[in-house]
Amino acid sequence: MAQREDVAPVTSPGEGLSKPPLLARLNARGFRLLMAADAIVLFTTMAGLTAARILYFNGRLNGPIRNYTIAFVLFTAIFVATYYFAGAYERELRLGQRAVLPQMASLSFGAWLIVALVLLVTERNFIPLSAFPTVLVVSVLGVSANRFIARRLRRSRGGPSRVLLVGAPDEINLAQTHLEGDQSRAVVVGQAPDAKALLTRVEQAEATEVLLLSGRMLDQLYPEPLQTLENRGVGVLQRVMARDTLLGLENVREIAGMPFVALRTHTLPVSRARFKRSLELLALLLTAPISLPLTVLTALYIRLVAGRHVLFWQERVGREGRPFRMVKFRTMYPDAEEGLGAVLAKRGDPRVIRACDWLRATRLDELPQLWNVLRGEMSIVGPRPERPELTAQFEELIPGYSRRHEIPPGITGLAQIHGRYHTDPEYKLGHDLQYLVNWSPILDLQILLRTVWVVLARRV
Secondary structure, eight states, X not given: OOEEOOOOOXXXXXXXXXXXXXXXXXXXXXXXXXXXXXXXXXXXXXXXXHHHHHHHTTOOOSSOXXXXXXXXXXXXXXXXXXXXXXXXXXXXXXXXXXXXXXXXXXXXXXXXXXXXXXXXXXXXXXXXXGGHHHHHHHHHHHHHHHHXXXXXXXXXXHOSEEEEEESOHHHHHHHHHHHHTSOOOEEEEEEESSGGGHHHHHHHHTOSEEEEOSSOOHHHHTTTXXXXXXXXXXXXXXXXXXXXXXXXXXXXXXXXXXXXXXXXOOXXXXXXXXXXXXXXXXXXXXXXXXXXXXXXXXXXXXHHHHOSOOEEEXXXXXXXXOEEEEEEEOOBOTTTTTTTOSOOOOTTOTTXXXXXXXXXXXXXXXXXHHHHHHTTSOEXXXXXXXXHHHHHHHHHHSXXXXXXXXXXXXXXXXXXXXOOTTSOHHHHHHHHHHHHHSOOHHHHHHHHXXXXXXXXXXXX
16 A cells, blocks of 8 residues: 655755666666576477477477477577667566466467478478467466566565655545555655655655656756656556547556556667668558559549549658658649648648548558668658658657657557547647657557557548
8 A cells, every 4th residue: 555755854955766666777687687587488388388398299200309499599589689779678667567367478479470481481390280279378477477576676676666746736645546556565655736845855756756747848857857757767657638648558557546657768779760660661561452452543543533643742851860762642633732831731721632531531542652761761660750840840849759750750650540630730640759769569569550540440
């Protein structure tokens, strides 16, 4: 049960954050050990079940033991690499920890698909396809058990979470009520009215987690004080609205009945960015039998109803603020912006050709952007690119807006499945930043599935 604790005064400036806490110092070593434990579990599972199949079902090896050993080492590496690139070895906050079993089950299933593809391409039978379900279940249980043990060890070493609440008085009182009535192993050690006083209060309270209770504090957090807190091992979580949890997104977690999302300052490391790029190229290849005919049919339709100008090229702002030419199917009248300049699209936009309105509603007008994805100018999932004129306006009016350019823009994104054309840009930015600091392959998959639902519902 959460408790309150008197806050100790600061003896000297900066003393409270001068040394990383024990949890932060042990974190890197702990997750290296977790990675090794996963590798042992995975290799043992594959080798053990293969041996059991041979002993109890009168099976036989399809080659020398050396080949099996090499294959199992390769398959283990595929699993561990999948976990690593998906963020399964990153520092985990003690508050609002996600359910281990569903996360590891989804990651393991993805890794098994890769293993199955390798077996099919190489025409090897080191693990029969009929044995995959058993191997998958045992593997998931094993790596999940590793995480349960790791969590218990970290909890026993670190003690209860020391929580600092940031927000308006009524928000803080409500959060304290929730925490005090919940078995969250948390002690409330202080509070702050806004993010500006955050570092000082964290130093005073020696907090291990910070809960941001107001909805729009992102502009006060980047790059400081969040960077300093992250470097010191202090977790920062922002409360989100109930509607933001309806997607069941991997990054939303529950603390004492309240939905929060963890915040981080770092962008995608190079290794994870390359992994994301590889997954998207694979997705382009696998969906080409559907996307290419659909693109041709859409182009023919536009040619019939709107004339010969089928494609529309427009300058947009991409990664690191670099401009690029984004391509779409033309759904607006020629010279639609003459005299208007760059403006955001809206419901019932008079610039849109009436016969093409349904193309925008179903997002079919975005299909040519797969070419931009192939060229590396865009991603399938990411913040939507804006016009240079609009970007300049938003950067001047909205603090932190330029952070959305730290990754390639996308065809769809977290902001698009939450909002509509007329959604406030600052509201969209909040979702873009949440995506930026919480990326994972699972999150991309969830956004894509939600996008399909939005398209089917023709939500504009």
